[in-house]
Amino acid sequence: MRPSGRDVSEMRPVSIETGVTKHAEGSCLIRIGDTHVLCTASLEPRVPPFLKNSGLGWVTAEYGMLPRATTTRMRREATAGKQGGRTVEIQRLIGRSLRAGVDRVALGERQITVDCDVIQADGGTRCAAITGGWVALRLAVNKLLKTGEVLSDPLIDPVAAVSCGIYAGQPVLDLDYPEDSEAGVDGNFVMTGSGRLIEVQMSAEGGTFTRVQMDKLMELAEKGVTDLVAAQKAAVEA
């Protein structure tokens, strides 16, 4: 029934390759099917003004798409002169999601910026960005632990995200682009490795859904995140 022939609760193949750029403190290239996102974590000396002398750290994120990551070329945001509304929404979501897994006291007064740049898009880029972004963050924090700049681990719990939606009347896991462009209802679920919820965004463009459907999507999401957290673990330990 799905264009890809996948089962309703089947994720696309996931691969996470770490250490892909020599400059960043942490980096990975995450591939969820044909969605490829390059994630880097940069340690930065300054914290935002509202945290000066607070002793608390900060994790923030930025998101971008290469112009030809998509089927037809999109205008470069740097040329357009601003980030679009969709981009702003996504990068705020990534930042909030990653921070939910961070003990900001343990991190200390430093900032880590996670950049997620989509090299190739085929649906679910924001979820791939969160999942890969956490791996980059994990690797950068590992360096801080190794050098002794940070003494106790500020990463409480892995953070990963997956999309679900109702495609052809059926709740399905991990929408690819052909499904995403058809689905009247879809959403993103950000969860921790221990199964707690961080963010739930269900949205119907031109339709509605029921609590029963919502519950079914939540179950699918739990399964997907379990798979993703296993892939994160494998990548970080590799």
Place this chain on the structure above:
Amino acid sequence: MRPSGRDVSEMRPVSIETGVTKHAEGSCLIRIGDTHVLCTASLEPRVPPFLKNSGLGWVTAEYGMLPRATTTRMRREATAGKQGGRTVEIQRLIGRSLRAGVDRVALGERQITVDCDVIQADGGTRCAAITGGWVALRLAVNKLLKTGEVLSDPLIDPVAAVSCGIYAGQPVLDLDYPEDSEAGVDGNFVMTGSGRLIEVQMSAEGGTFTRVQMDKLMELAEKGVTDLVAAQKAAVEA
């Protein structure tokens, strides 16, 4: 336990005053406690380019805050030279929410722009904007029905929204600003008059939550939306 002394499932007082500006095709001033939002619906001759000659209508929304709607004065977005990320997120949410209740074939190839401007803010402005925005939309569509420009009612079901969150460890309905600024977890629920879901946005800034909590918040939201839809009905029929 709540700063306002309200019960956990108690909404703030709601009032919706219609016909508040003489120019707009539909308008209301919605007050949810001390949150006051002026909503206008403007009928516009043009549809967005992607709908030219499609026969389909469009409903879109814009959101703004007067600079001193808040405790301390905020910078005017027109002076800053752009809408902030929060504003863009909110107005996209309002637009999607209202469109979910519209039969765009019945509306025909015309656009209605709903402007939601916050006169005074005390938490829950985006939910008030959706709830009041639907009233303004309803009044504008009523004019189209009365003049015969539109023949069958394009508004399928009322749309309203309410916030819920976990305050002091307890799920509560309709957060006001003192609660909102403390709550680690909060969300917005957009629903129809018949109880179907349009949008669910649960978010944890610096924390996590469980499915059991999520279910409890959903129940509170259902109660809140029922109250709001009744207030919408009363306002429109007044």
Place this chain on the structure above:
Amino acid sequence: MRPSGRDVSEMRPVSIETGVTKHAEGSCLIRIGDTHVLCTASLEPRVPPFLKNSGLGWVTAEYGMLPRATTTRMRREATAGKQGGRTVEIQRLIGRSLRAGVDRVALGERQITVDCDVIQADGGTRCAAITGGWVALRLAVNKLLKTGEVLSDPLIDPVAAVSCGIYAGQPVLDLDYPEDSEAGVDGNFVMTGSGRLIEVQMSAEGGTFTRVQMDKLMELAEKGVTDLVAAQKAAVEA
């Protein structure tokens, strides 16, 4: 002769309602006929850089229009990415006008920002903004006097403004929109309660006028400002 049936020297009904928002140090909703402007005065800790350590205070103003304050919806300036030329002109005028009535030594090194937002427009919005803006300023300064933060009253003289123009060949007071859009010559007169001039802006779009006409308009303005200052006084003392 006038579309509204008013006499040439007759103002529209004036009402000034104070205390309309709970956050601002001073606020009012001024209605001059169908022109409604919400004015707030915000006390701000910082003065502009050129006044640092000067001991002098500053009063400034910003002006905006809700998108559907007008007959047809106008583009939101925050969306357009900048304030239009007309907006910038008007808010500079409001700021200069209000400052002319302020003893900046007595005010001390603090800034008051007066925001004037047009809820509904029917001609004369900048004059209503100045007149209502002064009331908001008066109320904010009253608080400073009451708390003893300011010891002697920095408000020397009330400031109010009215428009006049030549409509159908005849000098008339307080143009409404139907008159304003027809008048080839119109202007704004800002004056003090004691009858001194602060700003005179007479302008002919596509025409010219004589000194005799100018003198007649000045007389009408003096009458109008006298009425407005009385309304300000009543509102502040209410």
Place this chain on the structure above:
Amino acid sequence: MRPSGRDVSEMRPVSIETGVTKHAEGSCLIRIGDTHVLCTASLEPRVPPFLKNSGLGWVTAEYGMLPRATTTRMRREATAGKQGGRTVEIQRLIGRSLRAGVDRVALGERQITVDCDVIQADGGTRCAAITGGWVALRLAVNKLLKTGEVLSDPLIDPVAAVSCGIYAGQPVLDLDYPEDSEAGVDGNFVMTGSGRLIEVQMSAEGGTFTRVQMDKLMELAEKGVTDLVAAQKAAVEA
């Protein structure tokens, strides 16, 4: 009494050199004392959208200052990313003033853009721009008349402008920079060759003035404009 030793009703020396750039349809370099403004009039094929197929012409103006036209270098507006409020105000004034002397039916559906760029500033740049701008406009229109593109002269009456102000308590004509920076009250008067008024802008920054003073300033302005119109005539006929 005046820093320059001039009499209260004495203009600075005026010179208008025409034909200063080879590309523009009309051009002049106007010097009012040490204020030097280069004015060009460009004939453009298109009219603004609101005049399409109206048969009416349009005259508009833009104003700029070279960064080192002033005592200390100012930031280039192209670098700052936008025209300042003062610039916008001035160029709108120049456009309105010039249009008041134009028969737009006689001009026909074409646009003339008058650029006024200040090479050296010493007070009164906007008045010099209007006076020189009219000369550039006159020369461009002369070309249209010579080629027969326009049949009857669309320039009804010369347009010129002068500043006046109250310096050291005394009304004086044609403020230079040392006077302008001291004067609490100053204004600009735009008039026609036949002595009619187009625009009066009197403004008090931090003070007020009386009708008697206003009348005196008006008399000075009439004298100044008479001198300027004679200089325009001489330049055009040279």
Place this chain on the structure above:
Amino acid sequence: MRPSGRDVSEMRPVSIETGVTKHAEGSCLIRIGDTHVLCTASLEPRVPPFLKNSGLGWVTAEYGMLPRATTTRMRREATAGKQGGRTVEIQRLIGRSLRAGVDRVALGERQITVDCDVIQADGGTRCAAITGGWVALRLAVNKLLKTGEVLSDPLIDPVAAVSCGIYAGQPVLDLDYPEDSEAGVDGNFVMTGSGRLIEVQMSAEGGTFTRVQMDKLMELAEKGVTDLVAAQKAAVEA
């Protein structure tokens, strides 16, 4: 003598991997040492306005750097709200360089946009972008030839580029970042496969150079481009 131990006329290792994204009509990842640039060529239906109905094609380029392509994180240009001067200069150079090798009549009225995004930077990114950009262009044009949309090959001659500079007093080929940041004189040479020159940009920041040095750099460049054209050929034929 060189930090890398390379000989003065020795290029870094070059690799060009084609077909790296599934959406673009042509793509490659070029690696010149540690400088990695992703190049895509996108066929676009529209040509720029000045070529409408001319029968001529257009090739243009855009350039970007991922924020952490560099040693320390740079601000994202989309966030900054504009492309920096360096970016604009580089993308104009890439576009001009590629067009010099294109028969725009043979290409026909279509546009190809070449996007060059730096994944990792270690000096010479603009030269890598031109060299890789030509490969992406070649592959996209091959598709047009295969489908018969274009009948005769519009690519006259390969285009490649290399940097040279004076490092520690000695002319050297293909500067890496440690050399580039020290070199007082450096430049970029764009040439064709047949050894003709397209663009020469020699620049001294804080120094000067002689014609003898210039000649020596030119010789090095010729050697470098020969190597690069061989690598392009191998990649395209692979």
Place this chain on the structure above:
Amino acid sequence: MRPSGRDVSEMRPVSIETGVTKHAEGSCLIRIGDTHVLCTASLEPRVPPFLKNSGLGWVTAEYGMLPRATTTRMRREATAGKQGGRTVEIQRLIGRSLRAGVDRVALGERQITVDCDVIQADGGTRCAAITGGWVALRLAVNKLLKTGEVLSDPLIDPVAAVSCGIYAGQPVLDLDYPEDSEAGVDGNFVMTGSGRLIEVQMSAEGGTFTRVQMDKLMELAEKGVTDLVAAQKAAVEA
């Protein structure tokens, strides 16, 4: 053969008039044929942040064109909201070129900003700007030497620039606009009074060139710069 009848190695007439604005520390109006550029050098108290407390000076440049400097009116960059790519490229070139002739230790920690504004354009504006800009810089530095603010001359060697190109198959010196718009290959050569090279920018738009042609163009440039340096010397000593 050349439209102007000039010999292939013949410059247009050069004139440099100094002291053309009363405010700038150094200024000149340079005329190369019909290309007229006003150059001012402004002494500024601050250096860029990266030079704070370094003891080193800075020379930078900005470039602009009056809207009607060209055959048809161009959009004003301040109105467009940003400097175009061509402008940015040119002003970076001017700055680099002038700095190459400056001993920044001798200059001391101060900045000189050279503004080059094109009054009338007929080809070669960037070369005229460099050549005239150096004269303005020379005059400003002379003032610093006279007052003793600077003790040893920071200007090592004069800096001048000329364009060359291949017009109708023939290398020619100092392209005017009719030649420039036809030439497939053209370039700019920045040199010192003692004949050393600072910047070479040869560029082919839609063509290529050979080393033999390049050598010939270089010879022409050397001749042109010799003439220009003589004109600079005469102007400064006048």
